[in-house]
Amino acid sequence: MPTTRTGAVGSSEEAALLGPVHFIGVGGVGMSGLARLLVARGTTVSGSDARESANARALRALGVTVHIGHDAGHLGDARAVVVSNAIEDHNPELAAARRRALPVLHRARLLAGLMAGKDRVAVAGTVGKTSTTSMLTAVACRGGLDPSFAIGGHVAEFGANARHGTGRLFIAEADESDSSFLLLSPDTAVITNIGAEDHLEVHGTAENYFRCFERFLDRLPDGGLLVTSADDAGTVRLTPCARRRLRVRTFGTSSGADLHVTDITVTPGGSAYRATLDGAPLPPIAIPVPGRHMVMNSAAALLTALELGVPVERAAEGLATYRGVGRRFEFKGRAAGVRVYDDYASYPLKVRAQLRAARVVAGAGRLVVAFQPSLFSSTRRFAAEFGAALGEADEVVVLDVSRARERPLPGVTGALIADAVPLPPDRVTFVPRRSEAAAVLAGLARPGDLVLTMGSGDVTLVGPELLGLLGDDRV
Incomplete structure (x- = not known):
């Protein structure tokens, strides 16, 4: 395991760690996890959000004061305020915090402040980082390391997106979308892949996006560990430079991978494969989630865990009993013979990979997908790629672009993607209003179908609405 560095914690981080601290947008999956960690450390926490949510209710159960709506008075006696990029400058609580200095x-x-003093592992990449981080956490727990963790999704084993463990290890999902992972100083980095299919509204070009990962590796100490893919073109490009300063270990189906994956099988009940590590065979690996992309995520988690000292038998057990993470092909229920799943996929690469996995689970039934684009900029830039990926389904419903993160662009709607789907027109439907999507799906779905809602926005609400219309009979 790499040598732990204490890491510098500035006065602002110290103020937040001591509290009281106020979160603006506390119901978000990332923000609520950090609030959980502070509460576990004994910090007084408050927060606000635009709407009620399960995260808000869970935080209240932990003693956090959560306000719905934003008002300057919600700051109370806070000594520090935490924000994400979703909080705009005109937010009244942010303005009040600045007035109070x-x-x-x-x-x-x-x-970064919460990770200080720990053996820090940061998991980054264009796609797969949430699943990889949650798998690694499950394996580390099975290996007796009892890590702290912060993940952009709810890990089924713990029913939470963050936890304060007793061990030396801290595992965190690292966000490259806004370059904020450059604020972290990990001892070990995992990079699943690098493919600029999104976030170009921030980075500008694919080259800038790639360079951001180079800068991320600069955050590691000399001799630090990088675990990365031997199959992905972006990470393969990154590896030679990384080897000059870091210890690099690779996974993948490529023959030169340190953890060489072979004999992949995908069934409705999950995936299995064989692997060798530095030429030595490992026990057969099985994971209860389907998809070749999930195999690669598990290989990243497996290799990292072995490098951190988890015995291979324990690592295999951790993967075999992995229970998944919220919004990653999450089963929502069954009604009228229709199975409903939900997934966060918002990039063409991930959309295609998840639809191929869902096809296996669908079996003889049709695969019906409802997709909500997340950004106007990526819809304009990648409409053809999104359309081609959605063509993996039998029936496609495209919603309009989520308005959570960007202002609308003239002429850019979900219709651009719907028009690019290579299916007969009668099998592709554009639904401008999210509120109407469940009814449209209810009209399309037949017994035996698998319906998958996809996207990072409020399309996640459509599945439960559909089940209600069909007559939810889940157990």
Whole structure:
């Protein structure tokens, strides 16, 4: 295991760690996890969000004061304020914090403070980082390391997106979308892949996006560990430079991978494969989630865990009993013979990979997908790629673009993607209003079908609405 560095924690981070601290947008999956970690450390926490949510209710159960709506008075006696990029400058609580000269921390800076003094593992990549981070956490727990963790999804084993463990290890999902992972200083980095299919509204070009990962590796100490893919073109390009300063270990189906994956099988009940490590065979590996992309995520987690000292038998057990993470092909229920799943996929690469996995689970039934684009900029830039990926389904419903993160662009709607789907027109439907999507799906679905809602926005609400219309009979 790499040597632990204490890491510098500035006065702003210290103020947040001591509290009281107020989160603006506390119901978000990343923000609520950080709030959980502070509560576990004994910090007084409050927060606000635009709407009620399961995360808000869970935080209240932990003693956090959560306000719905934003008002300057919600700050109370806070000594520090935590924000994400979703919080705009005109937010009344943010404006009040600045008037009071309170420290205002980006959530990644707080995460860096929470990780200080630990053996730090940061999992990054264009796609797969949430699943990889959750798999690694499950394996580390099975290996007796009892890690702290912060993940952009709810890990089924723990029913939470973050936990304060008793061990030396801290595992965190690292966000490259806004370059905020450059605020972290990990001892070990995992990079699943690098493919600029999104976030170009921030990075500008694919080259800039790639360079951001180079800068991320600069955050590691000399001799630090990089675990990365031997199959992905982006990470393969990154590896030679990384080897000059870091210890690099690779996974993948490529013959030169340190952890060489072979004999992949995917069934409705999960995936299995064989692997060798430095030429030596490992026990057969099985994971209860389907998809070749999930095999690669598990290989990344397996290799990292072995490098961190988890015995291979324990690592295999951890993967075999992995229970998944929220919004990653999450089963929502069954009604009228229709199975409903939900997934966060919002990049063409991930959309295609998840639809191929869902096809296996669908079996003889049709695969019906409802997709909500997440950004106007990526819809304009990648409409053809999104359309081609959605063509893996039998029936496609495309919603309009989520308005959570960007202002609309003239002429850019979900219809651009719907028009690019290579299926007969009668099998592709554009639904401008999210509120109407469940009814449209109810009209399309037949017994035996698998319906998959996809996207990072409020399309996740469509599945339960559909089940209600069909007559939810889940057990």
